[in-house]
Amino acid sequence: MLAGCRRALPAALGLALRGRAAGRPGRRAVSTSWCPVGAAFDVKQQRNSAAGRETGLFGVPELSCPEGFQEAQDKALQESEQLVQKACSTPPGPEIVMIFDQLSDALCRVADLADFVKIAHPDFAFREAAEEACRNISTMVEKLNTDVELCQSLRRLLADKVVMDSLDPETRRVAELFMFDFEISGIHLDEEKRKKAVNLNVRILDLCNEFLTGTHLPNKIDKRVLPEHIQSNFTTEGNYLEVAGLHADCPNDLVREAAYKIFLYPNAEQLSCLEELLASRNSLAQLVGYDTFAHRALQGTMAKNPETVTQFLEKLSDQLSERTQKDFEMMTTMKMKLNPQNSKLMPWDHPYYSGVLRAERYNIDPGLYCPFFSLGACMEGLNSLFSQLLGISLYAEQTQRGEVWSEDVRKLAVVHENEGLLGYIYCDFFQRPDKPHQDCHFTVRGGRLKENGEYQLPVVVLMLSLPHSTRNAPTLLSPGMMENLFHEMGHAMHSMLGRTRYQHVTGTRCPTDFAEVPSILMEYFANDYRVVKQFARHYKTGQPLPKNMVSRLCESKKVCAAADMQLQVFYAALDQIYHGKHPLQKSTTEILKETQEKVYGLPHVPNTAWQLRFSHLVGYGAKYYSYLMSRAVASMVWKQCFAHNPFDRAMGERYRREMLAHGGGKEPILMVEGMLQKSPSVEDFVDALVSDLDQDFETFITDS
Numbered sequence: 001m002l003a004g005c006r007r008a009l010p011a012a013l014g015l016a017l018r019g020r021a022a023g024r025p026g027r028r029a030v031s032t033s034w035c036p037v038g039a040a041f042d043v044k045q046q047r048n049s050a051a052g053r054e055t056g057l058f059g060v061p062e063l064s065c066p067e068g069f070q071e072a073q074d075k076a077l078q079e080s081e082q083l084v085q086k087a088c089s090t091p092p093g094p095e096i097v098m099i100f101d102q103l104s105d106a107l108c109r110v111a112d113l114a115d116f117v118k119i120a121h122p123d124f125a126f127r128e129a130a131e132e133a134c135r136n137i138s139t140m141v142e143k144l145n146t147d148v149e150l151c152q153s154l155r156r157l158l159a160d161k162v163v164m165d166s167l168d169p170e171t172r173r174v175a176e177l178f179m180f181d182f183e184i185s186g187i188h189l190d191e192e193k194r195k196k197a198v199n200l201n202v203r204i205l206d207l208c209n210e211f212l213t214g215t216h217l218p219n220k221i222d223k224r225v226l227p228e229h230i231q232s233n234f235t236t237e238g239n240y241l242e243v244a245g246l247h248a249d250c251p252n253d254l255v256r257e258a259a260y261k262i263f264l265y266p267n268a269e270q271l272s273c274l275e276e277l278l279a280s281r282n283s284l285a286q287l288v289g290y291d292t293f294a295h296r297a298l299q300g301t302m303a304k305n306p307e308t309v310t311q312f313l314e315k316l317s318d319q320l321s322e323r324t325q326k327d328f329e330m331m332t333t334m335k336m337k338l339n340p341q342n343s344k345l346m347p348w349d350h351p352y353y354s355g356v357l358r359a360e361r362y363n364i365d366p367g368l369y370c371p372f373f374s375l376g377a378c379m380e381g382l383n384s385l386f387s388q389l390l391g392i393s394l395y396a397e398q399t400q401r402g403e404v405w406s407e408d409v410r411k412l413a414v415v416h417e418n419e420g421l422l423g424y425i426y427c428d429f430f431q432r433p434d435k436p437h438q439d440c441h442f443t444v445r446g447g448r449l450k451e452n453g454e455y456q457l458p459v460v461v462l463m464l465s466l467p468h469s470t471r472n473a474p475t476l477l478s479p480g481m482m483e484n485l486f487h488e489m490g491h492a493m494h495s496m497l498g499r500t501r502y503q504h505v506t507g508t509r510c511p512t513d514f515a516e517v518p519s520i521l522m523e524y525f526a527n528d529y530r531v532v533k534q535f536a537r538h539y540k541t542g543q544p545l546p547k548n549m550v551s552r553l554c555e556s557k558k559v560c561a562a563a564d565m566q567l568q569v570f571y572a573a574l575d576q577i578y579h580g581k582h583p584l585q586k587s588t589t590e591i592l593k594e595t596q597e598k599v600y601g602l603p604h605v606p607n608t609a610w611q612l613r614f615s616h617l618v619g620y621g622a623k624y625y626s627y628l629m630s631r632a633v634a635s636m637v638w639k640q641c642f643a644h645n646p647f648d649r650a651m652g653e654r655y656r657r658e659m660l661a662h663g664g665g666k667e668p669i670l671m672v673e674g675m676l677q678k679s680p681s682v683e684d685f686v687d688a689l690v691s692d693l694d695q696d697f698e699t700f701i702t703d704s
Helices: 039-044 068-088 096-122 124-145 148-159 163-165 169-184 191-216 228-233 253-263 268-287 293-297 306-338 350-362 366-372 374-389 479-497 517-526 547-555 561-578 588-600 627-642 649-660 668-676 682-690 696-701
Strands: 034-036 218-221 235-238 239-245 392-397 409-417 420-430 440-445 459-466
Touching: 034 039, 039 374, 039 392, 039 409, 068 096, 068 124, 068 148, 096 124, 096 148, 096 169, 096 440, 096 459, 124 191, 148 163, 148 169, 163 588, 191 268, 218 253, 228 253, 239 253, 268 293, 293 306, 306 350, 306 561, 306 627, 306 682, 350 547, 350 561, 366 479, 366 547, 374 392, 374 479, 374 649, 392 420, 420 479, 440 479, 459 479, 479 517, 479 649, 517 627, 517 649, 561 588, 561 627, 627 649, 627 668, 627 682, 649 668
Parallel strands: 420 459
Antiparallel strands: 034 392, 218 239, 235 239, 392 409, 409 420, 440 459
16 A cells, blocks of 8 residues: 555646656665564564764654654755746746755655654654644645746646647656646646645545544444443453454354444534535536536546546456355355354354355465465565565664664665665654554655766665564564565566656556556565465574465465455445446445445445445545555466566566556556557456466376
């Protein structure tokens, strides 16, 4: 999952996800402070105390204390004001694009970093200071969004056909993207409507924060309402029980049912917040010239428009329908076997009984796999894969005092065999109090070609929630944790190799339905025995993970996979309807009920409102389909380019050249066409997803 600079605040900031290779750094010598990556994760972190130097977070000197955020933001704001003046006085030419990108970089260097610190730093004072910095930078962005003179400087460039024809494709695209950012904020409107657009943007930002907070809040219920024998499954607060989630893996049907009905019970304030958010998004979209918010959100994506998304989802749903019904029948049979008194399949049953079927059919016990997946071994496996495929090595580098926010954060240098140091990955992998329980990739600093010809190295954070090592064992990963590690490292490699001239389109700053392709592709590598056998060894005995265990694990994921995918189609379809034509013809809950029963198939439960927990409506509004479309592309790339040999260096170089190197500096569908050597259709996307559900006949017969 991607996180970080995703505010809908365009113009100078360009805080979307967008690149193309443009300029390499000079080769850098191997640092004496580097050490093998695997060992760094299986031993306690050793501080570089010998040097005795101190710095601030991420090596930014000002950020040695919370007050430093004020200094960092003041510098950024001062620099941005100077760049605005420079842009307004510069004649049309490539320098205009460079100045805009400098402006974007000056603000993003503070905003991106603060976006991470405000949620992940263990010190409240740092989080509070980062939050304030985000607000102040946002205020500056709103000012830039309505700066007509600044927009005019870019418009003059775009209107000069001679100059535009002389620009390279990446520079032309970045100029157009900056103008697109201006226009979706209403810069072309009269002053009164511009003010309205700004106010709507501000209100939408507030509503997003409010809704997101509400999605995670627990619900309370009088403990006397629930049978005494299940009360221990929930947190007790006086005479109340607190329900903070769905308890989807609990084997007790009654616990899951109670959790579902209580956690999803409608909250009037949250419902009002969602309704206002959807209406405000629609108002803003129509104000700036779009039919719906979905039309605005899908500009520049692979799908391009909501009509294509709807076609994709409908065709996929049709293809899944028969398989999904068979999955539901298997789950119902299993429920009858375990609970004859109540055999009707309900929404709270799907996650649990699909897991039971997987475990029963393929004898999958995650505990049997963990000893083979020590964190250090997994990191060495990634290192080996990247070395063979891309000529890249990962080295653990000593950090200075004050550089990281927790002593268990590791810093990795990403080094190419010919090009030298490419950038840094900070690995915040371990659980700690108050740390968000989500796996995320954050861009802290984007790469770009600087004015002096040097390349500004990208810096990212990968955040996981892994258990700490113990006295007797290193950190051991479940198969799911290992796959998530590969997924997030796919984002990191995109950031490292999306080496663009402009930070506005660096790495993962590209359309959402393309941004997940490199990360999902890494999941295919994580599930290939030829890759896994290179690193999966028992941490005590050194015994390699048997091939049949990997085969069973991969095949088990296909059990009830059609129903799982159908659920994702339902979520994506609901997202499209909510962000489609307004005013909505029915309430959000009535739309949920109708869509759930039509697309998903399991009945809606009265007095529940799942949409009020749909946190992806904030960051992925009108774009939830992106997970499915990205997976389709990743599947096609894997089957056509890597399934025959996951270590094919020539194919790895093609992957870098065609898909990773451009970031967002090239149309996403053109990058896909370059990799696949053909233009995929909606039917191709659907076929790729459905074919992934087919069982491996040899594995099935062997295990039977």
